[in-house]
Amino acid sequence: MEVKVCVGTTCHLMGSATIIEEINQLPKEIADKITLKYATCFEVCHGQMKPPIIKIDDTYYENVTPEKVKQLIISKVSESK
Amino acid sequence: MRVFVFNEVMKMRRQIMLELAKNYEKGTLDQVIDKLPKEIMNDLQFTTSNSIYQEKEIIKQRIKIYLGMDYDITRDYELYELKDKLDDILSAKSELCATDKFVQTIKEGCDSCPSGRYYVTDLCRNCVAHSCQNVCPKKAITIENSRAKINPDLCVGCGMCAQACSYFSIVKLERPCERACYVNAIGKDEKKAAQIDYEKCVSCGACFVSCPFGAMETPSHLLRVMYGIKKGEKIVAIFAPAIVSQFGPKVSIGQIKQALKKIGFHDSVEVAVGADMVAHEEAEFLKNACDTVTTSCCPAFVEYIKKNQKDFVPKISPAPSPMTALSQKLKSENDDIKVLFIGPCIAKKMEAFLNKKIDYVMTFEELGTLFVAKGIEPSSMENEDIQGSESGWGFAVSGGVTNAVKLRLEKELKTLKMDGLVQAKETFNLAKKEKYDLIEGMACEGGCIAGPGVIVNPKVSSSNVKKIANIK
Numbered sequence: 001m002e003v004k005v006c007v008g009t010t011c012h013l014m015g016s017a018t019i020i021e022e023i024n025q026l027p028k029e030i031a032d033k034i035t036l037k038y039a040t041c042f043e044v045c046h047g048q049m050k051p052p053i054i055k056i057d058d059t060y061y062e063n064v065t066p067e068k069v070k071q072l073i074i075s076k077v078s079e080s081k
Numbered sequence: 082m083r084v085f086v087f088n089e090v091m092k093m094r095r096q097i098m099l100e101l102a103k104n105y106e107k108g109t110l111d112q113v114i115d116k117l118p119k120e121i122m123n124d125l126q127f128t129t130s131n132s133i134y135q136e137k138e139i140i141k142q143r144i145k146i147y148l149g150m151d152y153d154i155t156r157d158y159e160l161y162e163l164k165d166k167l168d169d170i171l172s173a174k175s176e177l178c179a180t181d182k183f184v185q186t187i188k189e190g191c192d193s194c195p196s197g198r199y200y201v202t203d204l205c206r207n208c209v210a211h212s213c214q215n216v217c218p219k220k221a222i223t224i225e226n227s228r229a230k231i232n233p234d235l236c237v238g239c240g241m242c243a244q245a246c247s248y249f250s251i252v253k254l255e256r257p258c259e260r261a262c263y264v265n266a267i268g269k270d271e272k273k274a275a276q277i278d279y280e281k282c283v284s285c286g287a288c289f290v291s292c293p294f295g296a297m298e299t300p301s302h303l304l305r306v307m308y309g310i311k312k313g314e315k316i317v318a319i320f321a322p323a324i325v326s327q328f329g330p331k332v333s334i335g336q337i338k339q340a341l342k343k344i345g346f347h348d349s350v351e352v353a354v355g356a357d358m359v360a361h362e363e364a365e366f367l368k369n370a371c372d373t374v375t376t377s378c379c380p381a382f383v384e385y386i387k388k389n390q391k392d393f394v395p396k397i398s399p400a401p402s403p404m405t406a407l408s409q410k411l412k413s414e415n416d417d418i419k420v421l422f423i424g425p426c427i428a429k430k431m432e433a434f435l436n437k438k439i440d441y442v443m444t445f446e447e448l449g450t451l452f453v454a455k456g457i458e459p460s461s462m463e464n465e466d467i468q469g470s471e472s473g474w475g476f477a478v479s480g481g482v483t484n485a486v487k488l489r490l491e492k493e494l495k496t497l498k499m500d501g502l503v504q505a506k507e508t509f510n511l512a513k514k515e516k517y518d519l520i521e522g523m524a525c526e527g528g529c530i531a532g533p534g535v536i537v538n539p540k541v542s543s544s545n546v547k548k549i550a551n552i553k
Contacts, residue, residue, distance in 0.1 A: 009452045009457075010453045012328060012329045013095050013453065013536065015092065038331050050124075
């Protein structure tokens with residue numbers, strides 16, 4: 001599973017750094033199943049989606065918080081089992 | 082070092098600034114300014130107990146502060162009244178502009194939270210011992226409904242009950258701003274809202290960081306800078322060493338340097354160059370100095386000495402701060418430029434106001450907003466070469482100045498470090514007992530990378546700065 005976190009300026013200002021921190025602190029059994037990538041602007045935030053934005057495989061998630069991302073990844077990983 | 086949590090106050094501040102900056106960039110600010118609070122309200126999801134009217138009022142006051150206006154003077158102004166005054170406000174000609182206050186309290190936003198009292202929490206188990214009741218010298222504690230209760234009329238706030246309780250069930254209620262302020266500059270006004278005593282305030286920004294309601298704000302130069310760019314001013318942007326890792330893992334300092342030029346600044350220069358000049362000057366001075374020298378880089382530290390340690394005023398280093406040193410150099414080479422300092426600091430606004438060598442001061446937060454408003458993505462810029470020595474970049478962390486000076490000196494130095502105003506009293510007590518050659522002072526614990534205007538967790542940026550500067 002590929003998790004892309006936008007580190008463009010808008011998302012960065014709205015807290016994407018804290019999301020990366022959260023992902024880096026995930027337990028090993030989950031961290032092993034994902035690849036974390038940094039992305040610059042997905043070009044979907046201008047007027048449509050609210051930053052910070054992440055992309056898991058092919059789906060965008062807007063207005064995420066560290067807690068939301070953690071839940072999301074954990075549930076996705078357990079689904080794919 | 083401060084525990085850095087990205088929170089809703091930061092988010093709100095950035096969103097409001099962003100709306101202002103975007104609208105100014107589009108040229109629509111004067112038309113929409115009175116509608117902005119409502120629009121922003123729709124975007125933000127508040128979970129406070131405030132009514133929408135109060136939230137709207139708070140946003141209104143914030144907008145005025147972000148435009149660079151003085152809260153105390155403009156408190157009663159409605160936003161529509163500013164429509165035809167915007168030019169005067171943004172060129173700082175208006176008498177409504179903030180001048181000598183660098184942190185202000187938005188009274189509408191202040192929760193007037195309780196302080197100074199002791200309070201028995203739910204943790205009280207109504208134990209057999211009742212030590213709290215027995216230890217209280219004023220007999221202020223009674224047991225009601227199976228729980229200890231403090232009579233506020235009798236309580237003198239000695240705190241002995243809190244120490245005596247085996248369950249730690251008695252706590253002291255403190256205001257976050259008061260607790261954070263190590264110079265005791267925060268009091269209360271007649272309505273019990275926080276009030277800053279500017280005779281004591283050193284503009285360090287600790288209250289700005291700590292207030293969970295975001296009621297402490299700093300008048301911004303962001304829109305003034307945008308106005309200056311639009312009017313064709315030749316602004317040179319100089320950025321503090323603490324900029325290391327502020328714009329995320331994908332952005333290098335060289336790219337930020339390039340991005341600043343893209344914004345429309347005449348040039349962009351690293352303050353690390355100024356730091357080298359200062360380190361050199363301080364080392365030269367220390368070669369022959371027979372008395373203690375204190376650093377002068379941190380304006381809040383200098384202000385602390387001026388206000389609280391008058392004996393040490395003559396000992397403040399004659400070298401200017403890196404910001405001032407660099408600005409003077411740039412202005413001597415080119416006399417029609419204006420200088421913008423970009424840093425993590427609120428106190429630099431005070432320094433700029435006092436010495437008049439710098440025209441604008443912005444925080445990294447504000448710079449981020451400016452990038453977004455201008456549609457510039459630093460990570461897509463080309464990488465420029467970086468000036469300044471390793472030790473110059475090290476000025477951003479506590480211990481960095483000492484390190485840079487020591488590198489330039491052959492003789493041994495006896496140094497003392499004040500890492501944060503929390504250590505101020507202790508440091509100066511030591512300095513009075515023994516003679517030290519150099520006292521390094523940083524008002525923010527951890528150094529500039531933990532300043533009030535940073536974007537990134539100081540833990541992350543601190544280790545990156547230390548790597549660059551070879552500080553262990």
